[in-house]
Every structure is written in structure tokens, then in C-alpha cells.
Amino acid sequence: MPHKHLSPKVMRSDAVAFFKKLLGETYVLTGEADLKAWGTDWTKVFEPKPLCVVLPSSTEDVSKILSYCNTNELAVTPSGGRTGLCAGAVASDGEIVVNLTRMSKIMAVDTTGLTLTAEAGVTTQALQDAAKENGLFFPLDLASKGTCQIGGNIATNAGGVKLIKYGGTREQVLGLEVVLASGEILDMNVALRKNNSGYDLKHLFIGSEGTLGIVTKAVLRLMPKPRNLQLAIMAVGDFISIPKILAVCSQKSASVTAFEFFTEVAHKIVLQRLPGARTPFKDISPFYVLLEIEQPGREPELEELLEALFEEGLITDAAIAANSTQFKEFWGLRENITESLAAHGQVRKNDISLAIDKLDGFVKALQVLLLSKRPKDMEIVFFGHIGDGNLHINYVSPKTRDSKDFHAEAREIEEGVFKLLASFKGSISAEHGIGLTKKKDLHFTRTDSEVSWMRMTKKMWDPKGILNPGKIFDL
Numbered sequence: 245m246p247h248k249h250l251s252p253k254v255m256r257s258d259a260v261a262f263f264k265k266l267l268g269e270t271y272v273l274t275g276e277a278d279l280k281a282w283g284t285d286w287t288k289v290f291e292p293k294p295l296c297v298v299l300p301s302s303t304e305d306v307s308k309i310l311s312y313c314n315t316n317e318l319a320v321t322p323s324g325g326r327t328g329l330c331a332g333a334v335a336s337d338g339e340i341v342v343n344l345t346r347m348s349k350i351m352a353v354d355t356t357g358l359t360l361t362a363e364a365g366v367t368t369q370a371l372q373d374a375a376k377e378n379g380l381f382f383p384l385d386l387a388s389k390g391t392c393q394i395g396g397n398i399a400t401n402a403g404g405v406k407l408i409k410y411g412g413t414r415e416q417v418l419g420l421e422v423v424l425a426s427g428e429i430l431d432m433n434v435a436l437r438k439n440n441s442g443y444d445l446k447h448l449f450i451g452s453e454g455t456l457g458i459v460t461k462a463v464l465r466l467m468p469k470p471r472n473l474q475l476a477i478m479a480v481g482d483f484i485s486i487p488k489i490l491a492v493c494s495q496k497s498a499s500v501t502a503f504e505f506f507t508e509v510a511h512k513i514v515l516q517r518l519p520g521a522r523t524p525f526k527d528i529s530p531f532y533v534l535l536e537i538e539q540p541g542r543e544p545e546l547e548e549l550l551e552a553l554f555e556e557g558l559i560t561d562a563a564i565a566a567n568s569t570q571f572k573e574f575w576g577l578r579e580n581i582t583e584s585l586a587a588h589g590q591v592r593k594n595d596i597s598l599a600i601d602k603l604d605g606f607v608k609a610l611q612v613l614l615l616s617k618r619p620k621d622m623e624i625v626f627f628g629h630i631g632d633g634n635l636h637i638n639y640v641s642p643k644t645r646d647s648k649d650f651h652a653e654a655r656e657i658e659e660g661v662f663k664l665l666a667s668f669k670g671s672i673s674a675e676h677g678i679g680l681t682k683k684k685d686l687h688f689t690r691t692d693s694e695v696s697w698m699r700m701t702k703k704m705w706d707p708k709g710i711l712n713p714g715k716i717f718d719l
């Protein structure tokens with residue numbers, strides 16, 4: 245069904261012919277398999293139905309595509325690595341998918357000013373590698389880094405496992421180049437750390453999920469390489485101990501670079517599903533915390549920190565990664581949860597956040613709610629960036645279960661979770677965005693007034709509403 249507010253002024257065949265003339269036959273995809281594959285992201289909830297997929301190779305190409313689509317009122321879905329978890333890059337309504345995979349050049353690395361300039365289609369892993377080759381460090385780090393693109397990271401304001409120390413994507417962006425709905429190229433690409441000259445418009449595009457413009461280039465901050473990273477995995481008997489562990493780490497001035505948690509169910513599923521996965525623990529424990537610290541010299545040794553945690557009764561067992569293989573193994577237990585769950589069953593995901601001091605009260609109330617609502621064949625799997633107050637709740641049922649029934653049941657529980665969350669002033673989306681899957685729940689986190697200002701902002705930058713229509717909110 246076409247978007248109600250748009251009345252396309254060209255036939256599909258004319259639009260495809262225009263794109264083929266602009267980009268060449270190879271870079272305009274119309275085959276059924278291509279439309280299915282490129283028209284969706286990780287969510288796989290909505291049936292992809294794009295009009296076509298276009299693969300530009302330059303900012304000028306993107307500008308010409310958007311100018312044509314704007315004139316002819318054609319809906320556009322910006323697309324990156326398609327690892328999104330809220331159907332932001334899903335084209336389910338006859339949209340033109342504009343995917344930036346071909347725009348993957350790293351243009352410059354400035355080792356004095358500590359910046360990196362890249363096209364938006366470069367993967368997060370490639371950025372990390374480029375920083376490393378230059379003796380530096382790019383701190384945005386997420387399990388999808390081999391596939392997701394910096395354009396997608398910026399559009400979702402991705403968080404990841406190092407946010408606790410370095411901040412999220414927003415904190416890494418110094419400059420942006422964006423193509424607006426009209427085709428205008430807006431250059432906000434100044435690589436300045438200090439620039440208080442009027443409104444800083446780039447922040448509007450960070451986290452806007454492709455609804456305000458297509459990011460084509462970014463200037464990113466680099467960091468000195470962390471020195472002497474140490475990793476421990478800890479077994480924890482109860483949830484209340486987890487924020488207390490974090491507090492002890494901060495008091496002992498350990499420089500925490502990651503503080504992640506997962507439950508025994510998550511641990512068990514990774515061990516079942518990930519070939520070669522190994523755990524250092526003999527006994528099972530309800531919770532596990534992965535603690536990474538930078539230990540450049542003065543801070544207490546990790547062993548001392550763990551001893552203190554034992555003495556305070558906050559952990560029941562712990563293991564320190566003794567070499568790079570164990571480092572990978574321990575991280576693997578956390579980073580492979582999403583993929584292991586996908587192999588294990590049908591999954592519905594919540595990605596919520598709370599102020600750390602509210603976590604315990606919320607989790608207690610949540611346990612009561614789940615006890616009364618959870619169907620027998622549904623597992624509820626918790627993990628996440630707990631050091632940032634970010635909890636991923638996963639509703640998991642066997643693949644044999646009827647999908648509609650599963651989602652209906654999980655939805656009922658989820659609504660209760662969001663109501664509870666609103667009473668604790670939490671967010672229904674900590675880092676994944678809103679996209680299509682969560683727009684009906686935006687009101688749990690944002691006031692009517694906020695959503696109304698968002699709509700007005702959208703109308704100002706994209707008056708015809710061609711960019712990612714239906715995402716975040718309806719117009």
C-alpha cells in the first residue's frame with residue numbers, strides 16, 4: 245500500500261530507467277531475491293516490498309536520487325549494513341532503498357588532530373582497523389561491527405559495549421555531510437572539537453533513523469589506544485549486587501571500559517549454540533558480569549578489585565582472562581548472545597534503559613510481573629550494557645510455535661513491561677531506535693509535546709515526507 249501522503253508522479257518503470265541511466269544497470273536491483281534481501285534488516289517481522297534498490301557511489305549520486313524522488317514524490321528508505329533491530333531500514337511499502345555499501349572509502353586519518361574522515365558506507369570494523377593501523381583507537385564497538393556501517397551507526401546513534409567509557413556514536417562525531425530530502429548537500433564536515441557558532445545541526449541527524457537526511461560522510465574522533473586492558477568474568481548471585489559491583493569499581497578508581505551482564509539462560513544458550521564456546525565456571529550462577537578495565541599503572545590490580553568484591557559478598561566466583569584466547573572466549577560469551585538466540589528460537593526484543601539507581605526496584609517489580617504472565621514455553625532472556633543502565637529483554641519461544649500467537653503473547657507482556665518502565669521514568673529504546681517496531685510505544689517515553697516538536701522538525705526538513713516514511717512516528 246503506497247504511503248498515503250505521497251502521490252508518485254512517475255511510473256515504476258520510468259523511475260527504474262532513471263536510476264539505471266544515473267548509476268548503470270548493475271547498481272539498480274529489481275529481482276525478487278534482491279528486493280527481499282536488501283529491503284529488510286535483522287528484525288524480519290515485516291515483509292520487504294521495495295520498488296527497487298539503488299547503490300550510489302558518491303554524494304552527488306545520492307543528491308540526484310533524492311532530488312528525483314522528492315520531485316516525483318517517491319518514498320525512500322536509507323539503508324546501511326541492515327543489522328538494525330527495529331525495522332528502521334525495512335522497505336515494506338514500495339520504497340526505493342538507497343543503500344550506501346559502495347560508498348566505503350576512508351578518506352583521511354589525522355594522527356595529530358586525532359580524526360578520521362570516511363564515507364558513510366564504511367563498516368565499523370573497517371574504521372576500528374584503520375585507527376589501529378595508525379596506532380590509534382576508534383571506540384565504537386558492537387557485536388555487529390563487521391557488517392553495520394558508520395552511516396547506520398550515526399542514524400541510530402548506536403551505543404555498544406564501550407559507551408560506559410567513551411560515550412556512544414554521538415560523542416564520536418565531529419562533522420557530518422548529509423543529503424537532504426530536496427537533494428541539497430549540507431556540509432557540516434568541520435573537524436573542530438570546539439565550535440560554538442550557532443546551532444549544531446549535525447546532532448539533529450544523529451539518531452534520526454534516516455527520516456531527516458542521508459548521511460554520506462563523517463568526521464570521527466579517534467582516541468589513543470587503551471593500555472593494558474584486563475578482562476574478568478564474574479559469577480553473581482543476585483541482581484542487586486550488579487550495580488553495587490559497578491559502584492565498587494568506580495570507588496576504587498578502576499578505569500572501566502566495559503561492564504556487561506547476562507543471565508544463566510543467555511549463558512546456557514550461547515554454550516549450546518556457539519561452536520567451540522567455553523565457560524570458565526564449573527557451577528552455574530543466576531547472573532554473570534563481564535568487567536573490562538584499563539590498567540595503565542596506578543590503578544589497583546584487577547585481582548585486588550575482585551578480592552574486594554568477594555569480601556563484600558558481591559560475587560561468588562570469578563576468572564581473569566590470562567591470554568588473548570581467553571579474552572576472546574570471555575567476550576564471545578557476551579557478544580554472541582544475539583546470534584545464538586536467533587538460532588535458538590523466535591525472538592522478540594526490548595531494549596530498555598533506566599537510571600542505574602532505579603534498576604534494582606524495576607527488576608524486582610519486573611520479576612513479579614513475569615511470574616504471573618510468562619507462558620510455560622517462553623524463556624525470558626536478559627543481557628545488556630548494564631553499566632549504562634541498558635537492559636535487553638528477549639522473549640524467546642521455540643521455532644515450532646505459531647509466530648502470530650508468540651508475538652501476541654509476548655506483546656501482552658511487553659505492554660506491561662513498558663507501563664512499569666514508564667513509572668520508573670525509563671526509555672523503551674536505549675540504543676536500537678524506534679523504526680517500525682516500536683513507534684506505537686513512543687508515548688511511553690516521550691511526551692505528546694516532544695513528539696509534536698519531532699513532527700514539526702520532520703516537516704521542516706522533509707516537507708513532502710519522502711524520507712523513511714512511517715518510521716519513528718506517522719506524519
Ligand SMILES: Cc1cc2nc3c(=O)[nH]c(=O)nc-3n(C[C@H](O)[C@H](O)[C@H](O)COP(=O)(O)OP(=O)(O)OC[C@H]3O[C@@H](n4cnc5c(N)ncnc54)[C@H](O)[C@@H]3O)c2cc1C
Nearest residue numbers: 324325326327328332393395396397399402403404454459
Ligand atoms: C548481533 C548484533 C549486535 C548488535 N549490538 C548492538 C549494540 O551493542 N548497540 C547498538 O546500538 N546496536 C546494536 N545492534 C543493532 C545495529 O547493529 C545498530 O543499530 C547499527 O547501528 C545499525 O547499523 P546498520 O548500518 O546496520 O544500519 P541499518 O540497519 O541498515 O539501518 C538502521 C537505520 O539507519 C538508517 N540509515 C542507515 N544508513 C543510513 C545513512 N547513511 N543515512 C541515514 N540513515 C541511514 C536506516 O534507514 C535505519 O533507520 C546489534 C545488531 C546485531 C545484529
